[in-house]
Amino acid sequence: xxxxxxxxxxxxxxxxxxxxxxxxxxxxxxxxxxxxxxxxxxxxxxxxxxxxxxxxxxxxxxxxxxxxxxxxxxxxxxxxxxxxxxxxxxxxxxxxxxxxxxxxxxxxxxxxxxxxxxxxxxxxxxxxxxxxxxxxxxxxxxxxxxxxxxxxxxxxxxxxxxxxxxxxxxxxxxxxxxxxxxxxxxxxxxxxxxxxxxxxxxxxxxxxxxxxxxxxxxxxxxxxxxxxxxxxxxx
Amino acid sequence: xxxxxxxxxxxxxxxxxxxxxxxxxxxxxxxxxxxxxxxxxxxxxxxxxxxxxxxxxxxxxxxxxxxxxxxxxxxxxxxxxxxxxxxxxxxxxxxxxxxxxxxxxxxxxxxxxxxxxxxxxxxxxxxxxxxxxxxxxxxxxxxxxxxxxxxxxxxxxxxxxxxxxxxxxxxxxxxxxxxxxxxxxxxxxxxxxxxxxxxxxxxxxxxxxxxxxxxxxxxxxxxxxxxxxxxxxxxx
Amino acid sequence: xxxxxxxxxxxxxxxxxxxxxxxxxxxxxxxxxxxxxxxxxxxxxxxxxxxxxxxxxxxxxxxxxxxxxxxxxxxxxxxxxxxxxxxxxxxxxxxxxxxxxxxxxxxxxxxxxxxxxxxxxxxxxxxxxxxxxxxxxxxxxxxxxxxxxxxxxxxxxxxxxxxxxxxxxxxxxxxxxxxxxxxxxxxxxxxxxxxxxxxxxxxxxxxxxxxxxxxxxxxxxxxxxxxxxxxxxxxxxxxxxxxxxxxxxxxxxxxxxxxxxxxxxxxxxxxxxxxxxxxxxxxxxxxxxxxxxxxxxxxxxxxxxxxxxxxxxxxxxxxxxxxxxxxxxxxxxxxxxxxxxxxxxxxxxxxxxxxxxxxxxxxxxxxxxxxxxxxxxxxxxxxxxxxxxxxxxxxxxxx
Numbered sequence: 001x002x003x004x005x006x007x008x009x010x011x012x013x014x015x016x017x018x019x020x021x022x023x024x025x026x027x028x029x030x031x032x033x034x035x036x037x038x039x040x041x042x043x044x045x046x047x048x049x050x051x052x053x054x055x056x057x058x059x060x061x062x063x064x065x066x067x068x069x070x071x072x073x074x075x076x077x078x079x080x081x082x083x084x085x086x087x088x089x090x091x092x093x094x095x096x097x098x099x100x101x102x103x104x105x106x107x108x109x110x111x112x113x114x115x116x117x118x119x120x121x122x123x124x125x126x127x128x129x130x131x132x133x134x135x136x137x138x139x140x141x142x143x144x145x146x147x148x149x150x151x152x153x154x155x156x157x158x159x160x161x162x163x164x165x166x167x168x169x170x171x172x173x174x175x176x177x178x179x180x181x182x183x184x185x186x187x188x189x190x191x192x193x194x195x196x197x198x199x200x201x202x203x204x205x206x207x208x209x210x211x212x213x214x215x216x217x218x219x220x221x222x223x224x225x226x227x228x229x230x231x232x233x234x235x
Numbered sequence: 236x237x238x239x240x241x242x243x244x245x246x247x248x249x250x251x252x253x254x255x256x257x258x259x260x261x262x263x264x265x266x267x268x269x270x271x272x273x274x275x276x277x278x279x280x281x282x283x284x285x286x287x288x289x290x291x292x293x294x295x296x297x298x299x300x301x302x303x304x305x306x307x308x309x310x311x312x313x314x315x316x317x318x319x320x321x322x323x324x325x326x327x328x329x330x331x332x333x334x335x336x337x338x339x340x341x342x343x344x345x346x347x348x349x350x351x352x353x354x355x356x357x358x359x360x361x362x363x364x365x366x367x368x369x370x371x372x373x374x375x376x377x378x379x380x381x382x383x384x385x386x387x388x389x390x391x392x393x394x395x396x397x398x399x400x401x402x403x404x405x406x407x408x409x410x411x412x413x414x415x416x417x418x419x420x421x422x423x424x425x426x427x428x429x430x431x432x433x434x435x436x437x438x439x440x441x442x443x444x445x446x447x448x449x450x451x452x453x454x455x456x457x458x459x460x461x462x463x464x465x466x467x468x469x470x471x
Numbered sequence: 472x473x474x475x476x477x478x479x480x481x482x483x484x485x486x487x488x489x490x491x492x493x494x495x496x497x498x499x500x501x502x503x504x505x506x507x508x509x510x511x512x513x514x515x516x517x518x519x520x521x522x523x524x525x526x527x528x529x530x531x532x533x534x535x536x537x538x539x540x541x542x543x544x545x546x547x548x549x550x551x552x553x554x555x556x557x558x559x560x561x562x563x564x565x566x567x568x569x570x571x572x573x574x575x576x577x578x579x580x581x582x583x584x585x586x587x588x589x590x591x592x593x594x595x596x597x598x599x600x601x602x603x604x605x606x607x608x609x610x611x612x613x614x615x616x617x618x619x620x621x622x623x624x625x626x627x628x629x630x631x632x633x634x635x636x637x638x639x640x641x642x643x644x645x646x647x648x649x650x651x652x653x654x655x656x657x658x659x660x661x662x663x664x665x666x667x668x669x670x671x672x673x674x675x676x677x678x679x680x681x682x683x684x685x686x687x688x689x690x691x692x693x694x695x696x697x698x699x700x701x702x703x704x705x706x707x708x709x710x711x712x713x714x715x716x717x718x719x720x721x722x723x724x725x726x727x728x729x730x731x732x733x734x735x736x737x738x739x740x741x742x743x744x745x746x747x748x749x750x751x752x753x754x755x756x757x758x759x760x761x762x763x764x765x766x767x768x769x770x771x772x773x774x775x776x777x778x779x780x781x782x783x784x785x786x787x788x789x790x791x792x793x794x795x796x797x798x799x800x801x802x803x804x805x806x807x808x809x810x811x812x813x814x815x816x817x818x819x820x821x822x823x824x825x826x827x828x829x830x831x832x833x834x835x836x837x838x839x840x841x842x843x844x845x846x847x848x849x850x851x852x853x854x855x856x857x858x859x860x861x862x863x864x865x866x867x868x869x870x
Binding site for chain 1: 473474477478481484485488489681682683684686687688689690691692693694695697698868
C-alpha cells in the first residue's frame, strides 16, 4: 500500500499554490499542518483527483488519481461540503454509497453500521437541514468511510466538533489508521500530535517539514508558531 | 507666497503630535442622516442591476416602434423582471453572508434593507409611470385597464419573490424567485393570443382586486422581511 | 446496474422533492385545466352590449353544428350557408351582431372553408351563387397558388401539387370541436411545458456547486460517468412524464367535455395551407407525440447548457428568452433556410403552422414531410449533445 506524490504542482496564473511536492506515504496517519493559504486544501483535492494539477502525478499502488480504480479506494471529507436539504441522513449515505458503487444490500448494512459509529442512528430518518454543524460533520465522516477506503483524505475533519466529539473522532481514526493511509489536514496542532504517526508542515505551497516529530528539542506547536514569527520578522 | 510657505515648511518641522489618539477620541463621531445614508446606498446597488433596469426602460420606450401590436403584453411581460431585480437586491446581504456584519453596524441590516427597498421601489415607480402612458397610447385599452395590466404582474411577482426569499435560504431562493418572475412574464406574453377572456371589460375589476391583494401582500412581506432581520442573527 | 438505479432514483428525488417543482406543477395543472375552456368564460357581447354568457352562446353554436354534422358539403349545404350569412348585416364586426347569432353561428366553419378556398371576403360570399364544383376546384387552385408563392423548391412544389391534386371533394362536415380545441391549445401547452422544463432543470448541474456537494460526488467511483447519465435520465424522465401527463389531461378534458366526434374530419378544412390528407384526430395524435420528441431534446439542451454555463439563473434566463423570442420573432418567408432552422427549434416547432406547413426536408431529390423527420433529427441531436455534455462533465474539476 503506497501513495506516491511526484512533483505535484498547481499554479493559478502567477500564484503557485502547490510547488512540486514529492512524498511517498505508506500505512498510517499523516498530519498535514499549515496556515491559511498554505495550499493544504489544494493539495488534498489534487490527491483526490478532483482538481487537475498543473504538473506532477499522484498514484496509489501504481493507479493514477484520475482513474475510477483510484476513486474506488478513496474516502474524502472536504473542508466545506454541502448536502441536499430534502435528503435524510440515511438517504444521503445511501446516495453516496451508490456513487461508491457499493451494492444496495451491502450499502444498507454499512449505512446502519456507520450511523451507529458516528452516533446518528437516532436521527437517521431526519432531514439533514435540521442537523447541527457537529452532526453534519459526523455525517461527512461517515460518508468518507462507506467504502472502507485504503486512502482516507480528511480536510479539517474536527471543525465544528465539540471536545467530546473530537476525542471520539480521535479514537475512531486511531483504529482506522492501522489499516490504511490517512491524510488529515488541520489547524489544531494537538489533533496532529495525538493522531499522526508523521507530520507534514506546509508553507507557501511546499513542505518545510516531513517526518516523525521529535519533541525533545522543541514542541510541535512551538515550531509551528515559530514559522509565523519568521513571517512577521520578514515583513 | 506658496514658495514661502513651502520654504517655511521645509526649514521648520512641525513637532510630533502628543496624545493624538486621546484628542481624536474626544471628538464626537461624525454622523450622516438617514436620508444621506439611503442615497449613499445607491452606489452599492450593483451595476448589473442598473444596466438591466435601463434595458427594461429602453425596451418599454422602444417597443411601440418595433411591434405594431401587442405593446401592452410586451410591456406587462417586462414588469416581473423589475420585481426580480428589486427582490434580488433586497436579498443580497443574506445571500453573500453579510447579514451578520451588517446587523452589528450603526445603520443596521434593517436600515440597509429599507434603503435598498426605497431605492428600488422609486426606480420601479419611474418605470411604471413611463410604461402606463406608453401602453395606453399604443394600445386598445383605457388608462385604468392598461395601468392594471402593467402593475398587477409587477406586484404579484414582487410579493411572491419577497415571500420566497423570506422563507427559503441560500442561492436556491434567488433561483426560485427568477423562475416565478419569468413564468409570470411568459404568461403575460402568452396571454396576447391565449387566455384573451381575462382582458375583457368585465374582468378589469378582478384585475383591480388582484392588484390590491398583491400590493397588500407586498407591503406585508416587506415589513416581515425587515422584521426578520432581528431573527437572522438569533437563528445563527 | 443496481447502483445506477439507486443513483437515478436519488437524482429524480433531487428534482421532484422541491417546493418549486410542486408549485410549478400546480400552476401548470391550473393553466392546462383552464386552457380548453378559456373562450367560455365571461359575457358574450353584441354591438358592445352583453347579451348572455359566452358559455350559453357556445351551447347554441354547438347544438347547431351537431345538427349539421354528417352532411356533405354540397350545393345544398353551401346554399344554406350563404342564405344564413345573407341575413347578417354588412358590418366590420359582423360576428358581434344578433343576426349572426340567430342565423349564421352554426355555419361558421363552412363559411370559413368557402372563404379560405375561394379568397372571397364576407360581402363577396353573400353575393356568391354556390357551386360545389367551383368551390373544390378553387380550393386546389388557391392552394397551388399559395405553394407557388411560398419560396419552396421546385421539387417541393411538384410534391405538394401532386398531393393537392389527389384531394377531391365533396367533403363531409362533422362536428369536431374537441380536436379543434386540442389543435388550438397545442402551441400554448407546448410553450408552458418548455418553460416548466427550463425552470425545473436549469439548476440541475449548477446546484451541486451551489450546495457544495460537487466535491463529494466527483471524488467517488461513479461520480463522473454514471452520475452524468443518471442526472440526464432523471431530467428526461421528469420532463417526459410531466409532458405526457399534461397532454393526457388535456385530451381527457377536451374529449370529455366537447365529445369524441369528428376524429375523421379533414384537417385541410381547419388548416387550409396544407395538402396533407389526414384527419384532425390524426393531427392531434401526431402533434402531441412530436411534442414529446421536442420535450426530450429541450430537456437535454437545458441540462447540457447548465453544465457548460455552470449557472442556473443564466441557463434559465437564456432558455426563457428562447421560448419568448420564439413566439414573437418570425423570419420572412424569403429567408427560407434561416426561417426553417428557427421554426424547427424544439421551442418553436410544436405549433401546428410549423409542423404541417409546406416546408420539407429535401434530401437527394426526395421531399420528407417535416413531422416525419424532425423527431428523428431531434433524437440524433439529443444523442450528440449527450456525448458532448458527458465529455465536459467527465473532465470537470472542482476549481
